[in-house]
Amino acid sequence: MPEEAKVTDKPKEIVFNEEAPVVTDHEISIGDKTLKYKATVGRIPFKNEFDEIEAQMFYMAYTVDGEEPGKRPIMFSFNGGPGSPSVWLHLGALGPKRIEMTENDEFPPPPFKLIDNEFTWLEHTDLVFIDPINTGFSRAKDKDIAAKKHLGVEGDIESVSEFIRLYISRNERWASPLYLVGESYGTLRSAGISGHLIDRGIAFNGIVLVSSILNYQTARFAKGNDLPFVLFLPTYAATAHYHGAIPKRKNLRKFLQEVEKYAIGEYTTLLAQGDSITPAQRRTAISKLAKFTGLRPEFIDQSNLRINIHSFCKELMRSKKRTVGRLDSRFVGIDGDHTGQNLEHDPSMTVLMPPYVSTFNQYIRSELGYKTDLEYFIFNKVIGEWNWGSAGQGMPDTSEALRKAVSKNPHMRIYIASGFYDLATPYFATEYTLNHMGLDASLRGNFETGEYEAGHMMYIHAPSLEKLKADVARFVE
Numbered sequence: 001m002p003e004e005a006k007v008t009d010k011p012k013e014i015v016f017n018e019e020a021p022v023v024t025d026h027e028i029s030i031g032d033k034t035l036k037y038k039a040t041v042g043r044i045p046f047k048n049e050f051d052e053i054e055a056q057m058f059y060m061a062y063t064v065d066g067e068e069p070g071k072r073p074i075m076f077s078f079n080g081g082p083g084s085p086s087v088w089l090h091l092g093a094l095g096p097k098r099i100e101m102t103e104n105d106e107f108p109p110p111p112f113k114l115i116d117n118e119f120t121w122l123e124h125t126d127l128v129f130i131d132p133i134n135t136g137f138s139r140a141k142d143k144d145i146a147a148k149k150h151l152g153v154e155g156d157i158e159s160v161s162e163f164i165r166l167y168i169s170r171n172e173r174w175a176s177p178l179y180l181v182g183e184s185y186g187t188l189r190s191a192g193i194s195g196h197l198i199d200r201g202i203a204f205n206g207i208v209l210v211s212s213i214l215n216y217q218t219a220r221f222a223k224g225n226d227l228p229f230v231l232f233l234p235t236y237a238a239t240a241h242y243h244g245a246i247p248k249r250k251n252l253r254k255f256l257q258e259v260e261k262y263a264i265g266e267y268t269t270l271l272a273q274g275d276s277i278t279p280a281q282r283r284t285a286i287s288k289l290a291k292f293t294g295l296r297p298e299f300i301d302q303s304n305l306r307i308n309i310h311s312f313c314k315e316l317m318r319s320k321k322r323t324v325g326r327l328d329s330r331f332v333g334i335d336g337d338h339t340g341q342n343l344e345h346d347p348s349m350t351v352l353m354p355p356y357v358s359t360f361n362q363y364i365r366s367e368l369g370y371k372t373d374l375e376y377f378i379f380n381k382v383i384g385e386w387n388w389g390s391a392g393q394g395m396p397d398t399s400e401a402l403r404k405a406v407s408k409n410p411h412m413r414i415y416i417a418s419g420f421y422d423l424a425t426p427y428f429a430t431e432y433t434l435n436h437m438g439l440d441a442s443l444r445g446n447f448e449t450g451e452y453e454a455g456h457m458m459y460i461h462a463p464s465l466e467k468l469k470a471d472v473a474r475f476v477e
Contacts, residue, residue, distance in 0.1 A: 016053040058137035070175035073125035080185030085136035086129035093459035112355040119469035152387025157192035181208040195401030214399040218429035226271040231429040239329035245294025328455025419458040
């Protein structure tokens with residue numbers, strides 16, 4: 001049972017006591033077989049040169065009984081944000097428990113409950129869920145330590161990498177096949193970790209990237225950066241198609257290929273011309289964009305042919321006084337002000353928060369026996385404190401770190417899962433990044449992609465949850 005930190009005389013400083021992990025035994029039936037496993041919950045300490053604990057990183061590990069640890073794969077899992085804990089992948093897709101949903105892929109009214117996850121990845125690999133510092137129950141001694149060592153692109157990569165080294169050392173898993181799975185910002189972290197640890201003698205067998213973003217230039221709607229307007233267009237089209245804002249096609253994928261061809265070709269060339277395009281070119285572009293997105297031609301014209309994601313989510317169903325989600329554009333929301341340009345909230349996020357927060361807090365304390373008064377930080381507001389890197393480095397990009405890691409470890413494979421209705425990390429942006437990594441031809445086969453008819457968290461869609469499990473099982477085995 002963890003012992004809570006004690007306040008010292010120094011302001012805003014904490015003294016940590018190293019805690020023993022809590023271990024419990026469980027079992028789950030998957031098809032015609034039963035898996036017996038251990039759940040281990042605790043916090044691994046990070047010590048300074050004076051052997052003082054200056055941070056503790058929370059984790060939850062599931063290991064199958066009766067398997068030789070040196071041969072059984074182990075997968076380290078985390079989510080993104082930055083500032084999000086691992087609860088989403090944990091209780092949504094990977095872990096032995098998942099949140100119960102209705103037949104229509106919706107969450108029932110509270111109280112919410114967990115059920116056995118017949119699609120758990122534990123069948124094929126042991127699982128370790130990591131909460132980076134300032135997320136979940138992970139804490140640093142003070143704000144200065146958190147900012148200097150953990151809250152930033154490089155610091156985050158280094159601290160989570162150090163957790164992995166400590167975990168495989170303490171649990172004697174150096175001989176195990178090693179895997180990573182990250183979602184959203186966690187994919188950028190995964191790529192960085194693979195590059196960081198390969199130079200320290202730790203090589204991964206594979207990485208699973210769920211809703212990937214390795215290069216932030218593909219998603220930053222900044223003046224002078226036309227790339228996101230191009231790469232988001234196919235997801236705008238998929239969303240419009242889903243909500244009936246444009247005529248329904250028999251084959252969604254074939255329609256999206258048409259949009260992709262226009263986006264990366266004619267539309268890219270047009271935006272590159274800037275203000276020098278002719279009135280005739282402008283009229284043609286407005287007509288095509290309206291055809292693909294279902295947006296009003298007047299709106300597209302006033303947007304200077306550049307459709308911002310937040311404006312799209314607000315505008316698509318404005319006539320019905322509804323908005324669409326950013327993380328999953330299948331979800332619909334209601335704002336109080338129907339005349340604004342930005343969402344009051346992301347309906348695909350707000351519908352998920354209560355089920356995940358309440359079920360996790362009950363599960364960790366009652367079933368897994370981890371007792372603490374700490375708040376489990378679901379979305380710690382670290383963005384204002386996050387160190388994205390120097391201006392000379394430009395927008396965050398770890399795709400080069402991943403390329404180097406694969407070059408140094410050509411046995412490592414990467415599986416990338418993307419949802420058609422993800423407006424946070426669009427699938428076409430992922431494809432663009434892969435095509436611009438400068439991979440040697442002999443290494444391109446190391447990368448595999450999978451597409452799902454769902455959003456950012458594709459696993460809340462029952463058919464996608466089942467497909468994701470099957471795809472990853474094949475990938476790992």
